[in-house]
Amino acid sequence: MAKQQQRIFAGAGVLALAGIIAKILSAVYRVPFQNIVGNQGFYVYQQVYPIYGIGMVMALSGWPLFISKMVAEQPTQAAKQLVARRLFWLLTGISVLIFVGIYFGANVIANAMNDALLAPEIKAVAWMFLFMPVLATSRGYTQGQFNMVPTAISQVIEQVVRVAVILGVAWFGMQQAWNAYQIGTWATFGATIAAVATGSYLLGSFRQIGPFQRQTKAATADLRWRVLGRRLWREGTLLAVLAALLVFLQLIDSFTIKGLLEQGGMASHVAETTKGVYDRGQPLVQLGMVVATGVGTALLPTLHAHFEAHEDAALKATFQTTLRITLIVSLLTPVGLIAIMPVINQFLFSSREGDSALMWYVTIIVPATLITVLASVLQSMNRTKGLITMIGVTLVLKYGLNNLLMPQFAIVGASVATMLALLPLLVYSMYQLPRPLWRGMFTWNWWFRVVGMLMAMMVVAIGVRMLGDQIFGLGRGASILTTILAAGSGAIVGVALLLRLKILNEQELLALPKGEKLVVLMKGKSDAIR
Structure with a gap:
């Protein structure tokens, strides 16, 4: 037991390190990309990026976490393979439906984003979803057997290949005088190329589940198709949506910001470059959250161990340590960014446009980081009831606040809308935790x-x-x-x-x-x- 626990903690460390590397790569590449293609090119890429982001989170953390949990629950190797195999086919059906909806609905989605020229780029990102079942199942199956290395390495491979393709396309496209939409389409297709590379690496893990073996009857009622489908919907969806919360908020921005700016009297081209300026905030927030969430989630395995062992005093001490550290780091980061925003904006993106909007945007580091850590604590304590509903409330609030604030405050209003939309979910997450955990944590x-x-x-x-x-x-x-x-x-x-x-x-x-x-x-x- 001690050896297995040591293996789990070591694996968690490897996975956390790979996650930090991947997140840094995912945030940093946007700076040279924006410098190469300019504000309009950045706008074109960022409009469709949230669709990729949702798929990436599903294939990397949301679904693999659920699959690993299901695999770990099984008593025999045959049962582990069976549950992974069945979940693979369920995910295949879901992925095909998503692909069909995005690919054949590309024109509708592009028009909803107030830019019909985005349709080819939306079609380009759709292909990535066909690879999600292989990536998610391979990662989840190995994680469920406490082997985190394949997931960690595949995560880094995916980001390195994708970033290389994106920056290569940006440079080549500018040399060939491509327009912003051509560059955006091929840069977005980098996600599919990265999925192929990652899938090739994970092929050995994928073969272990015997995906094309003849389907046998489930040994227990818990492994029936209907039961697995229901659990995938209830538990897997929660994990995926929680992990992709900020990306969903960005998707709402893709559907609303340009149209609202145009309704306010802004010319189409100016609205596109203004949205490109607003999107500068995303890599800043990503980088800010890497440090805060990395520090904040480091103690979560210890927290879960105390909860399982019913060690209430140790659980309270570890929880308070985790939250106080998370809070301090997540406060220091945006305050520092706000103080130097004009110069860091010019240093990274070559101008001081949108300073006020970006200052407001980076404040979401605080609630977003706390929600991430608190949701992880709630999951480890099996207290996630109502979270999916509150996430829905957050998305509806974001859409409504964009429409309310942007006519008067433009992209500053969009930044404030994101911050305000996250607050009810933060308060609910805090409320769901047992009261004794909070006692004595903070004083005036x-x-x-x-x-x-x-x-x-x-x-x-x-x-x-x-x-x-x-x-x-x-x-x-x-x-x-x-x-x-x-x-x-x-x-x-x-x-x-x-x-x-x-x-x-x-x-x-x-x-x-x-x-x-x-x-x-x-x-x-x-x-x-x-």
Whole structure:
């Protein structure tokens, strides 16, 4: 048992590392891509990206998590293969339906996005869905047997191939004077090429389930087609939708922003470039969440182990450590980004357009990160009732708030709409957790110290940023130097006050990467004060 537990934790570490690498790649490539193709080219790509994003999440985390759970529940190897085989065929039916709906409905979807020229790109992304059953089943089957390596490696392969294709297409297309829609179509098709490469790597894992063996009768009632289909819908859908929540919100933006900007009197071309500016916020949020969710979810296996063992005191301590760390990191990230937004915007994307909208957009790092961590805790405690309904409420709110706020505030309104739409889901997730877990976690004095730290960090970073603009100028090269100085100054002040004010205790600091050094620093400061 100890060996198996050690294997699970080691596998979780490998998977988490691969996930961080893949997320960084997924966020970072958009910067050179936008620099190559410009705001309109970025708009064209980003309009259809959420469709890919939903499929990717289903094939990478949503469905594989459900399949791994089902496989792990089975007592024999034959039952594990049978459940994986049947889920593969169920997913194949779903994937074919999705492909048909997207491919043959491409014109309808493009018109709903207020841009008929997007239809070829939408057709290009549809092909990826045909590979989802192989990817999801292979990953889920190996994870269910506590082997995380195939999923981890396949995740990195998928992102490396896709990013290489996208950037290669962008460069080649600009050399050949392709228009933005041609580049967008071939860049989007990179997802299918990546799926082929990933599927080739996972073929060995896929063969283990014997997908084309003659279907036998289920050994137990739990493995009947109807039961599996019902569980796939109830549990698998929840996992997939939770993982893809931000992508669904981006999809609503794809359907609403351009049309609402045009209704406000903006010319079509200007609306497209404005949406491209708004989309700059997505890689910033992705990168911001990589750190916060990575730190916040590191303790979840320990939390689940305490829950299974009914160790209430240890469960409460680990939960409070997890949440306080998540909250602090998720607050520091957007505050830092807001303070230096004008220069980081120019440094990464070559202009300071849309600063206000991007400042509002990065605030979603806080609720989105907390929802991700809290939902994982709720899943580990089997308390997910009502979450799928609240996700539906979030999406409806986002659509309604876009329509309410954008006529007056344009893309700033769209950013605020995303933040406000996430709040009810955050409150509900907090409410679903047992009350004793929250007891004694926060005090007014603690909140006062946190606010003081954030304000000091922001004032210093803004001051250095403004001084840098005066000394080095407003050019792109100058913005790189100003970004480094302002971000570094703010980070130093933030960490110093975090330790000086003892916002995190010694146990919480030790849970952070290089936490031992932070503890030494904190103790050194305390000794100096005495």
